[in-house]
Amino acid sequence: MSASTQSSLVKQLGGYGGLRVTGTQTITGNFMAIHALDDCIIGAGTLGNIDNFSGASITLGDCVVGYWTTIEISGDAIVYHAK
Numbered sequence: 001m002s003a004s005t006q007s008s009l010v011k012q013l014g015g016y017g018g019l020r021v022t023g024t025q026t027i028t029g030n031f032m033a034i035h036a037l038d039d040c041i042i043g044a045g046t047l048g049n050i051d052n053f054s055g056a057s058i059t060l061g062d063c064v065v066g067y068w069t070t071i072e073i074s075g076d077a078i079v080y081h082a083k
Helices: 003-012
Strands: 018-036 040-042 063-081
Touching: 018 040
Parallel strands: none
Antiparallel strands: 018 063, 040 063
16 A cells, blocks of 8 residues: 555544534634534534535534534534644
């Protein structure tokens, strides 16, 4: 397996780690996925590559993959780092 393939697999599996977000928070960084541990709402301050994502609901257990530099979220979720 090439190093680039291995790096891609690590990234896809959350190998860069993440953080748990509870309540209402705005976080900044490079993020690749949001995994809802409870129902969550995405706030208007969210910046990423999914159009019209603000106001979206992420249901308990769902995982949304994309790329964000700022996430405003209400609920309980794990947010995975992109790099």
